Each structure stands twice: as structure tokens, then as C-alpha cells.
Amino acid sequence: AFIKLKEAVTLDTENVDAYVRLGGILRRAKKPEQALQVHRDLTFRHNLTAEQKQEILTALYHDFTDLKDDASAIRAANEILTINPNDRFALTALLRTQEKAGEWKEASVIRRKLDKLDGVDSGRILALYKVFEGEELVAQGDPHRGRLFFKEAIHLDKMCLAAYLAIGDSYFNEKRLEDAIGYWSKVITLRPDMGHLVFERLKKGFFEVGRYGDYAETLTGLLQADPAHLTARLELAYFMEKKGEMGAARDHYSAALDHHPDSMLARLGLYRMNWAAGKREAADAVFKQIMKMAVKREAGNFRCKTCSLDAETMIWRCPRCRAIDSFEPVKS
Ligand SMILES: [Zn+2]
Incomplete structure (x- = not known):
């Protein structure tokens, strides 16, 4: 009798696995309702092992997700966690849902747990959660509390540009211009290559406090550290142009082209400067280059x-994979 029973249990066990798989096949065949039915029936069985329960709940999570029943999907994931609090699948699934719903506090708790399990540190993302929370507070009209969150973000990730921008923006809205300028400038200090994120902001800020010259100085500083900094170079050239210092503007456009011959904006600037200086022939020459570049870009x-090899011109036999007549035009 014992052997019979053992056989039956074994049979039953195999049965459960088979049904879980069957449901999976139905789901992949785009029949999530039927998949759900199969998996749900399994939950009524007795003597399920913890492992089987976990498997069934995981399947249910997928079914509910396909049926766009997020609430039930979350419930399934949470049930998995009652069986195994460290189940990575359930934790990851919950995290995804919470991120989608913008539930940043809950998402933080789970992400920290996953970090611990995986021995990683997603401080960058945890910091962004704080920024999002702070932005909600700012939108609700509470910039003071919002800023506390932004500062927490910086505490989690010293390089959290989003936080510096958000603090600067909120100070600017409160007319605390020097504070705004200070935080925006930190973006440049931390990530010179991302400086263009704050150019417009700084220009406005410096203008309102009557320190327009400091804007040019900021750009000059960037260029001293990196003469090839394209956005700083173009911005400074344009700044000089607006100030009427056409010679300086022209020099900056030329310098930009020395480092970045493909910069359409630099070439357009140079064209304008030549034109403004009455150098018709030089302007014409630059214009022809611009036309050439534009045609190439449009085409x-x-x-x-x-093999996805890119070429600037039509090729009839691929130099890499040797395919014949395999090239087609692609828009850039
Ligand atoms: Zn090829």
C-alpha cells in the first residue's frame, strides 16, 4: 500500500508540473484566460510542496500580467514572498510594478533588498527615486520638502545630476537666483561633458542677477579644461555673436571646426560670420561645404x-561578409 501511495504522490507531483507547463503553453499561445484557469485550478490541490506553490504562483503572475490585471499579479508576487522572502523573481516583478506606478518608497525598500541579495549598489537609481519623490512635492507646491528629498538624493549619489538641476530650478522659481546658479554650476563641475544641460538655465540666471559676463567666463572655463568641448565652444561663439564681437565669434566657430569638422552648426556659424564681415567668397565656399554635408545627411x-556594415556610398559586393547586391539605402 505504501508503494502504491508513493506512486500516486509521484504521479500527482508530475501532474502538477505538467499542468503548470500546459498553462504556460496556453499563455504563450496567447490564451491567457485558459492559462489562468489551468493554473488557478492547481491552487486548490492539497499537499502542494512549497516549491510547487511557488511555481504555480509564478505562472499566475505571468497570466495576470498578460491579462493586464496588475493588482492580481502583485498579489501573486507577494504570495511568493510569503513562501520565500528572498525570491528574486517576485522581488524583481514587484519592483517593476512599483516603478511603473511611481511608488518610490516601496520601490526603494525592494531595491535595497535586491541589492543586498546580489551584492550590488544601485545608489544611482535609489537617488533618482528620491528626485522623483521630491519633484512630486514640488509639483504639489511644497518646494522646501521637495528640496530635502533632492538633497537626500545627492547624499545617495554625489553625481546625481537630476538632483542638482531640480534644486537649482526650485531655487530659481523662488527667485533665489544665486543659490540656483550655485547648484546649476555644480552640474558643470561634476560632468563638464553634460554642461549643456545648464547653459540655458545659467544664461537666464546670470542675466537676471546682472552678471552676464560670468556666463561667458563659465564657458571659457569649460574650454580651458577641454578645447574640444563642442557645445561650450558653439555657445560661446553665439554669445560673442550676440554681443557684436564678430571676430571672436568667428574664431570660436573655426576652433569648433578644427576639432569637429562634421559640426553643421559650427559651419553655419562660420558662414554667417564670413557673410557679416563681407567676405562673400569665403562665405560661398563654406556654404558649398554645408550643402554637401546636408545632401549626405538627407540621403x-x-x-x-x-551583416549590417555601413557605407557612405553604394557598394555592390560587401567587403566584410562578401554578400553580393546586399546594400540598401538607410536614413540616418
Ligand atoms: Zn555584409
């Missing part, structure tokens, strides 16, 4: 269908 490139 796009050619790409091998077989």
Missing part, C-alpha cells in the same frame, strides 16, 4: 542587409 547611408 543617408547604405547598409549591408546581411
